[in-house]
Amino acid sequence: MTAFLRRYVALTVKEIQQLRRNRGLLIQLLIPPTVVLVIFGFALNPKVRDLRMGVVDQSLTPQSRAFINSLTENLSFDVTRRFVRTQDAEDALNKMDLDMFIVIPQDFSRNLRRGHPSDVQVVLDAVDANTANIAQGYLKQWLLVALTQYNTWNGLDPTTPTGAVRVRSTVLYNPGLVTPWFYVTGIMSILIFINGSLVASALAVKEKETGTIEQLLMTPAQTVEMLLAKTTPVFILLMIVLMLALGVSMVVFGLPFRGSFWLFIVSGMFASLAGIGIGVTLATVSKSQQQAQLLTFFVNPPLTLISGASSPLENMPQFFQKLSYFDPLRYLVTIIRGVTIKDAPFSALWPNLAALAAFALILFSISAWRFRKQ
């Protein structure tokens, strides 16, 4: 055992010294994560606002104007242009100067006065299905509000509904609806995992490239010791990155930390082990550093995409949801969100932790086995 420790420590010191001289790698590992976190935390905001709306008012009556005015008061819409002919509005939509336009028919106010329903046409640019969907929802809601106001002005029944059911939504955990929290936690998880695989693969293949691997293999050190020593500095660096990412998110975005800190650390450790395992395994099948990195390039995007880090899992097609159970990143994301944004009970998180541990163990063993075989 002592011999094992002695060799392990000696090898680790060698690796740390090598890593220290590799300034580029250090910078790569420490700076981009922070920058990425800040940029994407600010940039990613799927909230729809300022939809550019055109208006074709064929009625030109006080009623239609009041109707349009209540539309301009709505913050979701930005009534940019008014058109006389429908054809012009269609052209503007085609040229992407508008996201939508609304056509108020000639008989709008006459119909209203007579109590007939009036058809207002709305044309939406549906290329972006999500935005179009949300715009539809906004419109429906606006209409409900606008009509109560409208009826009041007209001296009609202001529809003070009695017996109406009211629904009150309460948002838990994030009552201020801070969008960056979701993305920042997701990106944090991605960084640990991807950086682990990238750096580990680069380091593991380096000895092969420089030809020093034979020398290493001739030393009395066991392959497991070699692998452990190789990954220890990376592992420590990754934990620093994780802390850095957490610190930045808390300071810049006010991310809360409500759960247990040790759960955060332990899951981060397992995830970086799993990432390192993937990296080393890929390194063993490739001949050069460049090939290894290309392979990680090939493996990482799918893992990131189906992990639920950047878009909610429920939204994905069933097939991808099932597939995501084989993605270690999925469990890390769940745990990190569980201990930061919400204070999830341990009983809900431990299956995730167990899965993550299993992945770390399996991936790391595979990498050890592959490393030995070469």
Place this chain on the structure above:
Amino acid sequence: MKKILAQANKEWMQLRRDKLLLVLGVLMPVVLLFLYGSSPSLQLRNVRLVVYDYDITPLSREYIATYANAITFRLVAHEPDESAEEALARGKAVAALVIPPNFERDVRRGNNPIVQLLIDGTDANAATVLGNMAKSLNSSFQSRTGLVYSGATLVSLQQRLWFNPGLSNPVYFGTGSLGMVLALFPALLGALAIAREYELGNVIQAYASSLTGLEWILGKSLPYIALGFVELLICFGVGMLLFQYRIPTDPTVMLVATFFYLVSGVFFGMLLGNATGTQSAAIQGVQMGAFLLSLLLSGFLVPVRNIPAAIRWIAYILPATHYVNVVRNSLLRDAGWTVVFRPIGALAILAITFFALNWLQVRKMQFKD
């Protein structure tokens, strides 16, 4: 010209010998296109909802049915002694609907009962959407049961969805992902091609030869731009199968835009290769610069308009922003030159800029200090 072609030929031979790179070059675009086109979706579906019905009357059941019938929600059961907060904290459900006691009686008597919806705010965007969804489900419940006179019947909105009437997400992301795929590979290959020369030290030979800097970079870039077009063809075929790509009436729009896009991609990669001088750093640079930035800021995932103004300028200097714009317009809207004139102009300017920067970098063809 002959020198350029000779250089291009040499580059192509080298590429052909690197089997892994070629396999990845053909396989990866297809896999990525499939993944990026079909997996992201911001549309909420099947959100897990737990219901606490403290009234248990026909009316309360009907109220619940309104939610259960919506495609947005999926009802899940809760343990008998589990509170709504617990169910949310455990991640069993994303929202909880609480119907108060005496719900039906209050409705009949004209008191206004308040139904609560507790929403998990982890994903702030989803929480907003769910809140709005609840409001419209609530009003549809009222007008359906005829409880309240609803003003909404007076004006009806006739909605027309243009260009993507099925509101299909794969169509939207599928077209955008063409831009993502073509952002990655040409830049990667360009970066590797240059960095390899530096790593192997072969760059001296290029310096010592009669090649000028201009000829050198042109010859190097040519095969990768050509390969980019091959990728375009493959991806277009896959796109026709999976994402309803159609050949636009005016295919020159796509071709010209793709040409500028590939040129800026390859030269951006070569710029990185030149600046870093090592393959692994170049790969990292491409991952950050060409891939991550394009993925997140180009309008592929979220509209560019949603990006805060302070960092929106980054989106405008990304070729991917303009290319995704052109691809979507051309394939979905079947837009002609007049519509996409601006983004193609921007692409051309970016392509020329990257090329010029490259030229400046290698003009002297001397070792960096």
